[in-house]
Amino acid sequence: MSNWPQSDNNLFSSSLASYLDRKILILLRDGREFLGTFRSFDQYANIxxxxxxxxxxxxxxxxxIPLGLYIVRGENVMLIGEQESNEExxxxxxxxVSAAEIKRAQKADKGAMRRKMEFLDFD
Incomplete structure (x- = not known):
């Protein structure tokens, strides 16, 4: 006899299946964030x-930035969280801001970071 809890509810709530058809936020290993409705997953945690x-x-x-239907490779996922619709x-x-404005801000931010890191010699 094992000492593990035998509640099916515990197993279900800890799996990806508990997020099906819910609005979620996914944080990837490279820092990108995706928001969307969780529709499906496979044995590799591809979403x-x-x-x-x-x-x-x-x-x-x-x-x-709208992307539509999107597949996220499971090995890139760091964090999954449910979005509460009534929460700020x-x-x-x-x-x-618009997509064009955020791209300009990203470009300016990269330039600022490069200037901050000029003292490093990567050659």
Missing amino acids: VLEGTSERVMVGNLYCD ELPPYMTS
């Missing part, structure tokens, strides 16, 4: 999202 958008944040700016997602100081 199918419907109505997906990528949330890009630079400083106090953010943009949700972002702090009030964050400002929503």
Whole structure:
């Protein structure tokens, strides 16, 4: 006889199946964030999202870029969390901008980071 809890509910709540048909946020190993409705998964934890958008944040700016139906490879997933629809997602100081504006901000941010790192000699 094992000492493991025998409740089926415990097993179900700890699996990916508990997120099916719910709005979720996925954080990838490379730092990208995806929001969408969790529709399916397989034995490798590859995930199918419907109505997906990528949330890009630079400083106090953010943009949700629509992607549609999207497959996320399971080995890249770091974190999965359910979105509560009645909950405020972002702090009030964050400002929503267009995709073009967030790309300009990303480019400027990369330039600033390069300037900060100039003292390193990568050659």
